[in-house]
Amino acid sequence: MNIGEVAERAGLPPKTIRYYEDIGLIRPLRSDNGYRAFQKNDLHKLAFLGRARALGFSIEDCRTLLALYDDGTRESAQVKQIAEEHLHQIDEKIAQLKSMRNTLAHLVEACHGDHRPDCPILEDLSNANVD
Amino acid sequence: MNIGEVAERAGLPPKTIRYYEDIGLIRPLRSDNGYRAFQKNDLHKLAFLGRARALGFSIEDCRTLLALYDDGTRESAQVKQIAEEHLHQIDEKIAQLKSMRNTLAHLVEACHGDHRPDCPILEDLSNANVD
């Protein structure tokens, strides 16, 4: 398979696939013409990567997960730990965003949003205690 | 004021302040020795920036907000629009993270996480439909 077909089937842009090879996540063979010659295994790895990335795992997490996937002697605890840590980070991110959202929503609500210049949003932003 | 004091008072690292000058968010004067000589106005702008960044506004949004802040003839509607768009983006981000969190939480729960190799998390990641 050439990169175009693999990209289509794995749901990843060719650029991303080349990048994943660059950083050593996959190692596709080469045809005589220099084209990458993807095997089924490469395709599955790419799909795996796409899925893991969609769940927000970092590239380094993906590298580890892929290695565990390839390793028949893995312990599921290793996988679970990575996933739990990631889950925790997601929770933190959500909490942070909710806090932003909360503040911002109040400010937006307080701003009449018309042609006049006075604006509670700008007032809030400029009201830092700086002394 | 030198950069150290301003950094302290605005709650931003000196590196960040230099960076903000680099990209034209502030334009502090210079002393004869070449040191940046910050005025009160600079300090207020930096605090404004710190606050806006903490609410997740992009640097470009910050640039616009700062310009509106400086512009007595602004209309609050302009500010409100930026804030509303940002709020909307935050909402989208939260929704996306919640969806990830949801999937991931189910997987983590399903994984017994012991010394055995079988793992629902890896199974899910590798179960992409690729044909």
Next chain:
DNA sequence: GTAATGGTTCCAGTTGCTGGAAGCTCAAGA
């Protein structure tokens, strides 16, 4: 033969800083 499509590499840019090196300035102590 030629044109379109799809490969290849390499370099640069994105966002918002952050770290580090090399060197200058200033204030305080021996």
Next chain:
DNA sequence: TCTTGAGCTTCCAGCAACTGGAACCATTAC
């Protein structure tokens, strides 16, 4: 007065995870 240390300067490189574009080669269809 000399020195030491802190604090300032600039500049370059790197982070994450791609993405865009240029320049060029290969394949395929007409």
